[in-house]
Structures are given as C-alpha cells and as structure tokens.
Amino acid sequence: MDNSAKFIGWAAGIAVVAAVIVFMYVGTSTPSETGPITIGFIAPLTGDVASIGSVARTATELAVEEINSAGGIDGRQLNVVYEDGQCSATPANNAATKLINADRVIAIIGGVCSSETAAFAPTAMQNKIVVISECSSAPNLSKTGKYFFRNYPSDAYQGKYAAEHAYNMLGARNAALIFHQTDWGTGIKDVFKQRFTELGGNIVVEDGSPQEARDYRTALSKVKVANPDYIYAPTYPEGGTVLLRQIKEMGINSKILAGDAWSDTRLQKDVASFDLDILYVESKGNVTDEFKSKLLAKTGGDQVPLCAPQVYDATYILAEALKKAGTDPDKLADAMRATKYDGVSGHIEFDANGDMTVAEYIVKRIENGTAAQVQ
CATH class of the missing domain: 3.40.50.2300 (Response regulator)
Known part of the structure; x- marks a missing residue:
C-alpha cells in the first residue's frame, strides 16, 4: 500500500471516529426523557441580598422535597442545580450559561433581583428555556419573551x-x-x-x-x-x-x-x-400558617422573608406545568401561561407577557x- 492509500485509510478511520463522537454528543445534548428532570435556580446566595436569596433556596428545597415525596413529575424526580447570581448581571448570566450548556436544565427559577433576571433572561429565551422569577419586579421585564413568567407583580x-x-x-x-x-x-x-x-x-x-x-x-x-x-x-x-x-x-x-x-x-x-x-x-x-411553620423549622428564623412564599409557589407551578406538558419548551410555556394556581402567596394567573394579572399591596x-x- 503506497503512502497515499495509507493516508486515505487513516483519514477514513478518523472520519468514522469523529462521526461516532458527534453522534454520541448530539444524542446526549438534549434532556433525557427518562430519569430526573433537572431545572436551575439563580438567586443572590452571597452579597447584599443574600438574606432573601438564601431563604429562597430553602423554600425551593422544601417544595422539591414535597413534590418528589409525592411521586415527582409522573414518577420522575425533580432535580435542582443551585447557582449564585449575586444580585448582579455578569454572575447571573454566567450562572445561566452554565445551567443551560453544562447542566442541560429545561427551566430556571429566578432570579431574585431584576438585574440578575434582565441579564440572563435573553440567553434563556434564545435557548427556549422557561424562566419563572419569584421576585424580579422591574417593569422592563414585561417584554422579555415567550418563555418568561414571574409570580411577583411588576413595579x-x-x-x-x-x-x-x-x-x-x-x-x-x-x-x-x-x-x-x-x-x-x-x-x-x-x-x-x-x-x-x-x-x-x-x-x-x-x-x-x-x-x-x-x-x-x-x-x-x-x-x-x-x-x-x-x-x-x-x-x-x-x-x-x-x-x-x-x-x-x-x-x-x-x-x-x-x-x-x-x-x-x-x-x-x-x-x-x-x-x-x-x-x-x-x-x-396569603402566607399560610402551615407554610410559615415548615419554612421557619428549616431556617430557624422568626419571619418569612420577602419572596420565600413566591418561590415555593413558583416551584409548584413549574412542576404542575411539567406534569401537563412534559419538557418540550413550547408546550411547557403554553402550560405555564394557562396557570390558575392558588398557592401560599395567593392566587396566581399570568397575562400574555407572563406577568401577574393581579397585584395587591x-x-x-x-x-x-x-x-x-x-x-
């Protein structure tokens, strides 16, 4: 066999290996339809607003424990990857990029601060990732996109x-x-x-x-x-x-x-x-005594902080939508938009922008x- 034939054979072998690698990557680049369903969470776990963000994490963990104990999402466990958005644009967007590209999440709960959410939401929208924010209230978030929701009223x-x-x-x-x-x-x-x-x-x-x-x-x-x-x-x-x-x-x-x-x-x-x-x-x-008791038992505090009831409800709203629609992003967004939910923070419905339809102060x-x- 001359050198050119050897080269052709070698190149063909490399091509086959490369094709196998590409096939393996593509085959694993979308969320699995079996096993746990992974979602992301972004909130300030350090910095100025950590007192709100850390309890938001605890409230989310509480909801997830209850959801999984009750059978999860049609038998599939709900798994959450928690990231620190630091109430700041760059850390929040970096967190979302990791959640989407490395952790392969199908939805994100958060952020707490509007600056977090405004920074990472465009990345989420481009990747058809459903986002539900429990605390971001800046008016400019109302036009974020089809996959964005918040169960906290706009400012x-x-x-x-x-x-x-x-x-x-x-x-x-x-x-x-x-x-x-x-x-x-x-x-x-x-x-x-x-x-x-x-x-x-x-x-x-x-x-x-x-x-x-x-x-x-x-x-x-x-x-x-x-x-x-x-x-x-x-x-x-x-x-x-x-x-x-x-x-x-x-x-x-x-x-x-x-x-x-x-x-x-x-x-x-x-x-x-x-x-x-x-x-x-x-x-x-409309914080119930039952929720307050369960949350404070975990935090050791004496008050329910801002947005803890909302993030607890957001977790349940997302879980209910997943049960109805599965993980397809368009179907999931449609199920979210059809939400009519009575939670520990009150009654929740979304308008065409994903905003709350009712706001009381x-x-x-x-x-x-x-x-x-x-x-």
Whole structure:
C-alpha cells in the first residue's frame, strides 16, 4: 500500500471516529426523557441580598422535597442545580450559561433581583428555556419573551401604589428620590415619579447611586436643604441600612417610604435604635400558617422573608406545568401561561407577557426592630 492509500485509510478511520463522537454528543445534548428532570435556580446566595436569596433556596428545597415525596413529575424526580447570581448581571448570566450548556436544565427559577433576571433572561429565551422569577419586579421585564413568567407583580403597579399612598394617604406634596441605579431601583423610581407628579406632587431631589454605594451624604445634603415631606428610597437592604444611619446622623426630619426590599429582617433589626419614621410597601401575600411553620423549622428564623412564599409557589407551578406538558419548551410555556394556581402567596394567573394579572399591596412601619402592617 503506497503512502497515499495509507493516508486515505487513516483519514477514513478518523472520519468514522469523529462521526461516532458527534453522534454520541448530539444524542446526549438534549434532556433525557427518562430519569430526573433537572431545572436551575439563580438567586443572590452571597452579597447584599443574600438574606432573601438564601431563604429562597430553602423554600425551593422544601417544595422539591414535597413534590418528589409525592411521586415527582409522573414518577420522575425533580432535580435542582443551585447557582449564585449575586444580585448582579455578569454572575447571573454566567450562572445561566452554565445551567443551560453544562447542566442541560429545561427551566430556571429566578432570579431574585431584576438585574440578575434582565441579564440572563435573553440567553434563556434564545435557548427556549422557561424562566419563572419569584421576585424580579422591574417593569422592563414585561417584554422579555415567550418563555418568561414571574409570580411577583411588576413595579409598574408597586411604584404607582407607593406614589398614590404617599400623596393621598400620607399627605406628601414634596418628595426626594434616593435610589439604587439598578433595573429594579431605577424602574420603580421612574413609575413613582411619573404618578406622583401626575397627582400634583413635586420631586425636589432625585439622586441615584450604584448598588454597592455606602455613602449617601452628598445626596442627603440636598435633601436636608430641600426638606421634603418624604424620601422615597428604593434601595437594597445593606445600602438601605447605611442610608438610614446617615439620615439619622445628619438630622434630616423627612419621613421615609421605601420599596419591598426593606422587608429584610436584618435591616429592620439594625435600624431599631434610629428613631425614624420608616414605611415600606410590599406585595400583599396569603402566607399560610402551615407554610410559615415548615419554612421557619428549616431556617430557624422568626419571619418569612420577602419572596420565600413566591418561590415555593413558583416551584409548584413549574412542576404542575411539567406534569401537563412534559419538557418540550413550547408546550411547557403554553402550560405555564394557562396557570390558575392558588398557592401560599395567593392566587396566581399570568397575562400574555407572563406577568401577574393581579397585584395587591400593603404598607408596613418599621419600629423597634420589626415591621407591622399599617394598611
């Protein structure tokens, strides 16, 4: 055999091996139709919002334990791969890329922060991965795509409610806006501003800071001069604690109204001695005593944090849709859209954008290290 014949034979052998490898890869590149069904989870397990994200993981684990104990998804166990989105765009998108390409998930629960979800959702949509977020509320997420859902109301509702409550119920006519420049903070601030000014209110200071900011004194110097009735402060908990401390130190007399992130129990305890008038708005839930008991038995805490009931419900909603539709992404999305579910957080239905069809809110006052409803 001459050298050319040897080369041809060698090349043919390589081609056969390559074809086998490609066949094996393609044959395993889609989720198996037997065995466990793997989904992903993205939330801030470290950083500013870890107190919410870590309990969201616990609530998800609780739901999965119950689902699997009851037979899983038509006999198939539900498996979850947990990733830390850090309430930040790049880590969240990296987490989603891993979940989709390496873990071969068919759906993702999360994120908690709108900045997480806004970052990874386009990647998920391109890969036809169903996403259900239990806590991301930025208005700009409403047009994310066919495979996106959230069982927490858009801030198009919360920001409007906060503005109307401030103007109509609290008598505020002048407000300062101190906010985090994130998808959530900027989005809800814009809604509040629009509605508050429509009602006849005036915005006397508007100042945004990065989420990691820990010095608000420049903005607060403007607030002290303007002396508004209220400071509207959609910030995350760690920054919120610093903001409140500096309001106290600077002797600012304005009252404070914040967003739902201030339901964080650590913030409430940290500001117990500040003697400030602090209110915040949060979604009205229907948390059952049974769920509260089960969750607190696992966390060792004394309160159910923001979005824990919602992520528990999100896990069940996804499981029910999987039972009806299987893992085909289009059928799964259709089943999700048809959801009518009464969960521990209330009644859940989705509109054409995957948003909640109903949004109800309450106002709570932070006092003596805890929070109590005032309306």
